[in-house]
Amino acid sequence: MHYNKIIILFLFLNLNTTFINAQNDLLEELDKEVKPTIQFQSPAFKALKIGNLQSTKIAEKGDIYLIVSHRFGPLKDGFDTFLGLDNANTKIELLYSFWKGIQFSISRESFRKTFAFAAKTLITKQSNKFPLNLVGYATINRDTELDQNRFTNFTLKDADRYSYSLQLLASRRFSKSFSFELAPTLIRENLQILEETGTANHNQFALGFGGRYKLSKRVSLNAEYVHNFSRDENSIYYNPYTFGIDIETGGHVFQLLFSNAQSSNEPGFISNASGDIAFGFNIVRVF
């Protein structure tokens, strides 16, 4: 009698374990076994720029980018210049990444015949472990248009042609469609023309705000604004804003935009925006 009870108990156990095994989902078991890994968020922005402001996106190692940017004349010139299209300021930029997480670029822009060299480096990416994309950006600009004839009681030195910008770019992709960026910026301008800037602010601090909202998988709405805290109230320049749309087609991104700045170099648009709204575009091609 005693044995019978034990046998029944075992039979029951047997049934029970097979029953549990069948119910136990193998996929759930897999889930428990797989170690959690760092999951990086997809990039917050499609292109290397939001509009004028640098985005946190960086070229991947070995990528070559060709970026052609146009900024036309002010829309307010009307039909006389066909809404500014007669006066194009062209910037051609070549960009390459030799090593992972760092890119270099050289460019030439018609506005003040400026040559620029820039470097951008990744500090950290947004992931399930860290909430932000952090990127550092630095650029050196040389104005080759400046001419001694413009000045009467001032001797132009070569150093006066240079301006610099240093930025920390912090962005977060809040959702599939919405990303936002903050860009604390330092600008150094070696030359300050007091008739234009009011006071001599060689070193300027500015804060940029930029965002994008994806309208569809390949089209997004972008906007940005930069507040320059060091601007004198008598300065003839304005804080720059830019808004537009990004259209992505395979290896190209087209950025159609409106901006009140004529330059698309950082010292140019953050310190020297004329304030008249104009049409422009960036065409980004990756090879």
Place this chain on the structure above:
Amino acid sequence: MNKLLFILLLSTLESVIAQKYFTRNGFTELKASTEAFEPIHATNNSSSAIVTNEGKIASQIFIGAFKFKIALMQEHFNENYMESSTYPKATFKGIIVGFDFSNLTNNKEIKLKGVLTVRGIDKEIESIGVISKTSNSSFRLKANFKVTPQDFKIKIPSVVRKKIAKEVIINIDYELKEKK
């Protein structure tokens, strides 16, 4: 009476420690290249799979862990086609028909049947694979099958339609070890 009890005890033990084989670094490969265009090829070295002694198999893979040679292609794969932030993983649940670890030989042909789930959409899969015993406690499973983007409601815009193959080839190569 004692004998009967002993047999029952053994069978209970067996079902409690039902043998399973497992990997978390299986190799999965995607190919969707067409002639005359840049190759579309991605690999994933962190596929996980589990196989029971009865041949039941479950496998899962993180879409974001697929690596492409061209970073932009990888970004488009995740954002525009697979939507990996919404559907982070693909799973497979099925059986290896006639699986028996103790009778495994080298390059034994087997039939793999089951349901592949990608982007939350199920698709029945049947494929011929090969199993090789690699040690007393491990074996290697290789198989391939074809799926189409339409199977999982992936829309391909007309501008790139010529660059992406109509059928995507998936190769798997997993070495599963006895799970303790």
